[in-house]
Amino acid sequence: MNRRLRTHSRREFLQVTGLSWVIGQAGGVAVPALVFGEENSGPIDCGPPPKAAPQHRTGGESFPPLPLPVTPLRRTEKKRPPSPPALIGKMALGSVRWITRDGKRVMYRDWMTDPADVNTLLEWTNEKLGIHYRAVETDFAHFSFDPRELPALLFAGHNSFQLTDDVRAKLARYVMDGGTIIGDACCGWNDFAESFRREMELIFPGRPLRKMLPEEPVFSSYYKLGNFTYQKADGSRYDDAPCLESIDFGCRSGVIFSPADMTCGWDGHDHPRGLRLVIDLARQVGANLITYILGSYQLARFLSTTKVYYEAEAPTRDDFVFAQIMHEGDWDPDPSAVHNLLKYARDNSTLEVKFKRQNIRLTDPQAANYPLLYMTGHREFVWNNDEVAFLQRYLKAGGLLLADACCGRMSFDMGFRREIAKVFPDAKLEKIPLDHPIYHNLFDIQEVEYTPRVREDFGNINTPELEGISIDGRLAVIYSRFDLGNGWEQFPHPYSYGLKDDSALKIGTNVIVYAITH
Template structure:
């Protein structure tokens, strides 16, 4: 009998009391009969399927065919989510009898019900399994998503931290939900995330993040909290991103697991079931859609001339800012490789990260800037960038994945740098579209075409000083196209045209 079946059969059974208190036998019994506290019913029993046939009984009985039936096991669907086993065995007295439970099973059917519902909506077939961190392989190709949930505070062994971190880097996804909005679990999960990625904050997602549109378009959800009237507001998912992918997704301290299970309580704080299911379906869809992207980003591409003295060759310098300035470190390497293959430009395969507060205009003739998020330049950075551009330097920038937050921030900050100039659309007759490849039309990613049917003109904007482009900006992303990353949520150019535009821009900047 499977442990989960055994556990379910033991629900609402009192634990056996053993003399001597706290013996190994008592702990084993507690493990066996651990049960949900009150949040939700167990998963529905799986339907039985039988196969039937006829046979002859052994002689000398009458040779009349007898019908035999036996259970037939349906092949299991692939596992998509592992629900992490958390918490110590705890005891509770109910109706005069002691019961045992473990915190991770207080809502035993939440993920199974969500996957059943999502499978129907998306016409897919996946299942949830229990995940023991002591035995888990930490290989996302075997189990792509780990799900942490509960009410109580928890910790994981120190040895597990680097393995969980590598699981995320290798393309795995961690999903967290505080059942009933429990503060103890909320604090413990945030502490775990801080241990995993101390330099990558878990932040609220912007409204244009793919998690709010991967299956259902979600602009608001309905909330319920003890002592308040139900209200409607923006969703509050939070995430830690690795490159262009949200690797850790958290429901923000508002319970979704009870909603996934189809019930609510008056206590705690939560997203109501209809919206919780939609958020859950979007999370599942996003995890599936970005799995290949995660695997791609896990492969590190090396600038093999890093550390070598800079020679009389092109070196790209990337601007450090207070947003996520280095979304895909390998994208420039790919662009430089194609530049060397398609032109006579001498390329040095190294990338230098520069601080605008100490910039040398003559050491770095071209600066590159990108990101997803909002950012703000200090007054010193603004003044130095202004002097750099006035001295003949060129700034090339793009909004990674076409994100609105970076687009808004870049337009605001470049207006501070050059208040007497404005970004204008670069005309198709401009030499930047002819410097290497003649470009009149481009192909955009499917997401852009979905939002702007029939769009095929390149969308470069620029600022000219002394009749030369000193700022070249694209509100649509180059990054995924340069690196070849399989990102289904990229608002950008298809690979071939992203590379052609990037090469044209670099050659124009070097020759003008």
């Protein structure tokens, strides 16, 4: 039976947000009524409002400033604890609509349907993870678009929405500066999902949302997650691959989107509509998102800066210039890596190394002019017949290809092994022995240090694991399944399977020396 809430503060909240509630008989618990908006829009009720902030009162003797009266004053007063830092801002979305509630016209916006979602998630994760963060509500008119103020923004709702060009530009800058956008289609509502994808495409042209791979750190940053369990409108459940999508910026995901509902699960309730993650899984995914945002925040800020190759326009003559292969995958996840490696090589050798990285495609005839070609990435890629033919000619003529799987990702590893087999169908990658000159031409490399993730999953290995393909006794291909570029960047990558900075830089420098001398 519908009843009005008797407390003025709760009634006032409902009038502002336009929510409707049913009060259960068991303990007076508020549960959402399934109310839908006008014109086939999404539901306008999903969860109860946030809990009221606790009242902290301390009874005792309180002393006014000196001089003291004859007897101290005794009083009881509210004490406000210090606010924890804000981590996530829930963004106000949706046009203003007016609906009728108890005979009154009240204002409603789509983002208000589940007002306690991220607050409840943070309460849960604060307890589970031993952290202390809070969520806030914000809007485009009053937000600074500075990730130092709010590292993450949550976009959630049911209905279509549209942003202005000015807001799009500011959101692009926000993410490039290190912020993260989380999108959630509440109740799995398709109108919101289509709008979110469209807006991200306009904000980041040429960077489409792509299905996240199971190996990505957001699926293991706290809980080790496999297939997701989904619940359909009829209450039935099924298991399938994770549905999360992302847009990557360097070695981090700056936009993460779920087309299946998470936010209702964060708040601990479900409804007979839409498509959603079951409650326990939704909270585990939320905990992983929060852990990932916290773990990658400093890296995100680091990646927001761009190293300048100040000799980029200088004539190359006979000096060594580093050429990086552009391909269909995320070919440039470590934009500062090559700069730092070239500086290290020049400072620690007699090499005449230009501070220049030349980005080339294998279809470019100029690619044959460089003694070393380098490539990296996270995802699979495919070489066409022309690219395969060029590499065959280039490598047989004396060129050298260096490749590494950025962050140690299995997808790139699988793609590279498949594609290099097209180039040399009668040869295969083999481990380079420790007595090979590649480990001794400048630096004597007998042992290397790996990142904590390598030691955690592969044991206490300490020897280089480079693989190669040789032609007439000369290395033509050098490949590292463990990341080198993250180490070249000389900044912590918390989720990387790779070599630590010093080891990666020494191996990279030895490869450059080998390319020049062979």
